[in-house]
Amino acid sequence: MKSYxxxxxxxxxxxxxxxxxxxxxxxxxxxxxxxxxxxxxVEACVSCAESDxxxxxxxxxxxxxxxxxVNIEQSQCHxxxxxxxxxx
Numbered sequence: 001m002k003s004y005x006x007x008x009x010x011x012x013x014x015x016x017x018x019x020x021x022x023x024x025x026x027x028x029x030x031x032x033x034x035x036x037x038x039x040x041x042v043e044a045c046v047s048c049a050e051s052d053x054x055x056x057x058x059x060x061x062x063x064x065x066x067x068x069x070v071n072i073e074q075s076q077c078h079x080x081x082x083x084x085x086x087x088x
Contacts, residue, residue, distance in 0.1 A: 003032075003047040003077035008060055010070030012042045018087050020064035025085040030056055032081040035088035047081040 008017075013036050021034045021044060032046035046056050061069050 001047055001049055001080070003045065003080055004053065004056075005075050005077040006044045006046075006057075006060055007037075007073040008042045008044065008063075008069055008071070009040075009073075011066070011068040012063065013040050015066035016064040017042060017067040020062075020067070021059060022085055022087050024059045024062075025056070028052075028055060028059070030059075030085050031083060033086045033088045045077045045079065045081065046085075047077075047079075 018034045018036065025032065025046070030046050030048055030052075032044065034042060034044040037043050044060060048056060057072065060072055063069050
């Protein structure tokens with residue numbers, strides 16, 4: 001299992017994006033978090049098997065009904081998440 005960090009940009013704040021990500025991540029049993037950043041982007045971190053990563057990225061891309069994801073930057077995260085998927 002590896003951990004990944006994503007910075008999501010576009011119309012992702014004030015449109016129920018984080019709630020949608022949390023709901024779908026919990027449904028798929030992902031562990032990590034999602035939070036708003038001051039520059040109007042959203043940060044998401046997840047610990048999962050590499051084979052599960054494309055599905056998590058799809059969750060990020062789909063977002064919520066009113067969101068519009070323009071870009072997703074991916075990097076490695078050095079924290080392992082094991083409990084739940086939370087909104088911070």
